[in-house]
Amino acid sequence: MILEHIGLSQINGSLVVLDDVPGVSYDEVVELRLDNGTTRTGRVVMVEENRCVIQVFEGSSGLSLVNTRTVFTGHPMMMDLSPELQGRILDGLGRPIDGQGDIYPVARRDVNGAPINPVSRVYPRNYIHTGISSIDCLTTLIRGQKLPIFSGSGMRHNELAVQIVQQASVSDGSDFAIVFAAMGVKNDVAEYFRDSFVSTGAMDRVVMLLNLANDPIIERIITPRAALTVAEYLAFDLGKNVLVxxxxxxxxCEALREFSSSKGEIPARKGFPGYLYSDLASLYERAGIIKGSTGSVTQIPILTMPGDDITHPIPDLTGYITEGQIVLDRAMDATGIYPPVAVLPSLSRLMKDGIGAGYTRDDHVTLANQLFACYAKVQDAKALASVIGEEELSESDKLLMQFGREFEHRFIGQGNTNRTMEETLDLGWELLAGLPRAALDRCDDQPLDTYYEPARKRRQQRQQALLNAQPAPQAK
Incomplete structure (x- = not known):
């Protein structure tokens, strides 16, 4: 029997309080019916014996302490799921906003998901191709991995996200889908995402959830959970490899802080709730591969570090939970290098098991290690040059400086191009060919003979061709 509770005990911002309501569950969905015939939706966010606190999605403006009728649905927030979701644009709660009609569900799932049994997890292997050399070669994204991007306010992480959506693919030709969730974005940014996906044809394989900056914060808290519920359905019910x-x-996280403060909870670091770690883990740990399923859920969370501070609670806790990070560099971004990936602080902890022979190419591991090592030496040469000047450097250090410039502008700063894995690896060897063989101390003879020597010959031939193409000096 469904009971209707008339009246409210308190109204505080978007929170309303009801007394004498036994049997209410945390996270239960609530319907609030107003005298004008409209209905608002809420969620139980606190339960104390027979007293409960409800967060109203649409806000409490116009609610009456006397006449509001409240109905508890007896279930948490549910998500309508169907194969027709691909190509659709939804709001932060998973409701269609693209004008193409309602979703006719074949399943309905709790947006909070269910923990994956660790025994049922399969170790992530094989990679997802992004077409971006600094990611594919040096911080390879593995299926089932969670690999965040640490950016800063005003940097080009939105462009990078769009490029990944447009270019991402799997090498074995299996079904591939993308779930894209934007939280707290402005209208022009949301329009940029929508137009970019539609104009390039990428929208056909994308499920897009948009939570705008002027939408309720409680909707923002639901959005990533709704996105992951869609991803789990596509991956584990339909067998697709899904990138979220x-x-x-x-x-x-800022919406979570505001929400926690409104409930009167004791704040922790920087005002964020003490359960921020476990809340983020409840999202990030929904990535993975389940035994017996052909699908996988891979996550790329993007966050802007407040004040570019990587020790801030949001990137700090994210780094604890996830398997690496891709860090964007503001100095590179200021010089026009795109994507401005800072190679040295970036890493992918799972890449060693998803690259090499049988996955990418047999020289991938060796090449990545050597590029890292040489680029680290470039930083030492830069530091020395800032003291004594580049003209006073040794010949080996001058070659390193030249390598560093080429590496940043050709390998990292590739622009909006889509490189194959073969092109990326070949370019890496071509850049290393500008250094003497003795300087490559992370390589055995076999990859040097197979890849370095041919690349060195091609480089010398190209340089000679450029010299021959230059006009001869005019005689006086």
């Missing part, structure tokens, strides 16, 4: 991109997790 969540941007911006900082907006999500």
């Amino acid at each position: 991109i969540l941007t911006d997790m900082t907006s999500y």
Whole structure:
């Protein structure tokens, strides 16, 4: 029997309080019916014996302490799921906003999901191709991995997210889908995402959830959970390899802080709730591969570090939970290098098991290690040059400086191009060919003979061709 509770005990912002309501569950969905015939939706966010606190999605403006009728549905927030979701644009709660009609569900699931049994997890292997050399070669994204992007306010992480959506693919030709969730974005940014996906044809494989900056914060807290519920359905029910991109997790965490403060909870670091770690883990740990399923859920959460501070609670806790990070560099971004990936602080902890022979190419591991090592030496040469000047450097250090410039502008700063894995690896060897063989101390003879020597010959031939093409000096 469904009971209707008339009246409210308190109204405080978007929170309303009811007394004498036994049997209410945490996270239960609530319907609030007003005298004008409209209905608002809420969620139980606190339960104390027979007293409960409800967060109203649409806000409490116009609610009456006397006449509001409240109905408890007896279930948590549910998500309508169907194969027709691909190509659709939804709001932060998973409701269609693209004008193409309602979703006719074949399943309905709790947006909070269910923990994956660790025994049922399969170790992530094989990679997802992004077409971006600094990611594919040096911080390879593995299926089932969670690999965040640490950016800063005003940097080009939105462009990078769009490029990944447009270019991402799997090498074995299996079904591939993308779930893209934007939280707390402005209208022009949301329009940029929508137009970019539609104009390039990428929208056909994308499920897009949009939570705008002027939408309720409680909706922002639901958005990543709704996105992951869609991803789990596509992966584990339909057998697809699903890439989930969540941007911006900082907006999500700030909404969580505001929500926690409104409930009167004791704050922890920087005012965030003490359960921020476990809340983020409840999202990030929904990535993975389940035994017996052909699908996988891979996550790329994008967050903007407040004040570019990587020790801030949001990137700090995210780094504890996830398997690496891709860090964007503001100095590179200022010089026009795109994507401005800072190679040295970036890493992918799972890449060693998803690259090499049988996955990418047999020289991938060796090449990545050597590029890292040489680029680290470039930083030492830069530091020395800032003291004594580049003209006073040794010949080996001058070659390193030249390598560093080429590496940043050709390998990292590739622009909006889509490189194959073969092109990326070949370019890496071509850049290393500008250094003497003795300087490559992370390589055995076999990859040097197979890849370095041919690349060195091609480089010398190209340089000679450029010299021959230059006009001869005019005689006086």
